Amino acid sequence: IISEKDIHDILDELEMGLLESDVAFSVTEEILSHIKSDLSGSKRKIGTSVDSIVRSALADALLGVLGEGVDIVSYIKEHDRPVKILFTGVNGTGKTTSIAKVAKFLQNNGFSVVLGAGDTFRAGAIEQIDVHGQRLGIKVIQHQEGSDPTAVLFDTVEYARAHQIDVVLGDTAGRFHNRANLMNQLAKIRRVIKPDLIVYVDEAVAGNDAVIRAEEFSKSVGIDAVMLTKVDMDPKGGAAISIAHAVGKPLLFIGTGQAYEDVMAFNPSAVVADLLGDA
């Protein structure tokens, strides 16, 4: 029989490991306390160490949190065209760059794409997505700086309908979840555009705040899938756990650099293996 004391030391060590990989404090505590109560008093098979039992319980718990990921190609094939995908998140996480990467990925998979320059607020934002569109040979629907983002994205969807484009990727300005007016603007975009998927973009280097902002975005505008960027800066996928735990939605892609090719399907078991060392 495994006692609470048996697992105490190993859990302490695992806790440090998770915190050092940026799994948020609250999430770490919750996952480990579940494991503790599940395992205390359970029976141990002859020949298995407490260490390996705890590690495999943790690996299972983390895999459970991360879920399976989404296969975007089959998602698009199964839905009516145009499939409308809206990208949201706080400032500077990599939304616009991710849109360019996903656009290229979809092109490579035989889909036609149009981009909507829905960030009409930040200086240089329209120029930024326009350059990506030019480089990729993809049409970018844009209005002037300061114009209504809903109108831009509406026009983007209309363009896709008129030209039989498969996928609309809509950019939005970065914003903080504690700014009600900006969140209302997103809610309006959502009401008018009715996106098929709202992709929430956050970065691997984010710490505890990843949980708070994911929860708030999830509550106020909804999240269907997550894209985790800047994994090249921080290969430890703690933020993936934090966000998935907070919103309970699958990860779509990870971003691993600034080039169009730096995008990968999300692989939950690789993330967990990294988090737990070689467990």
Place this chain on the structure above:
Amino acid sequence: MLDNLGSNLKDALRKLAGKTVIDRAAVEDLVKDLQRALLQADVNVKQVMQLSQTIKKRALDEQPPKGVTAREHVLRIVYDELVLLVGKTVEITLGKQIILMAGLQGSGKTTTTAKLARFFKRKGMRVAVICADTFRPGAYTQIKTLCDRIQVPCYGNPAEQDARKIVRDGLASLKDEVIIVDTQGRHALEDDLITEIIDLNEITRATHRWLVLDAALGQQAREQARRFHDAVNIDGVIITKMDGTAKGGGALSAVAETGSGIVFIGQGETIEDLEWFDPSSYISRLLGM
């Protein structure tokens, strides 16, 4: 920043109030609460463990001076140790200077460059900006648009690929007192880009090299800061996006790692949203002293 710290420590400090001898259990509670608050604020795990061990040891080993209560004694020790984390005051001089902006992708360098330009301009200085970001699409339009809003000249050339050349040419043509060089985002593992910023530092002979960090940055902050510091000797940290819900503890770890201090705090997306930072009054407020 760290704003949950004060309230987290209140209960533990209350247990020490009115006592003349230090109560071990109360100190242990205090250290636990402190750890929890710092970890939730993204201070580096190893630094948190180190700092809390030091506080515990000092609180239990050092005798309070005569007439100082247990509570005051422990509070003073916590204060001393937090000063190390929050860093020293970075004085802003109003002389001729070149400021090199450095930081991870998307941390807020370009926005902060414009904020700083406005800050110095309002102090009566002649200010100019150089756009040394030759990589990010729209980078020049972004900084040029912001500079136009505050009527500050912006040197750049979106067609040029070589940031070193732009900076050399810009320095040769600009005669302003304060020159701020905006650079492209980079991280510690990008060797070519680390070499580039070392070169830009040499070309500019920058007076300051300020590291711009997002308030939400987690455990990577310390290692990233170490690498930037090794490369160009960071002498100040700017924490951006403090208007969200992030606590800025990662950036504090960077401050401790570079032995520098916080120069400014970014509090919003518009050019006015910049605050100068005074560490000691900040900690006193935090601890309710």
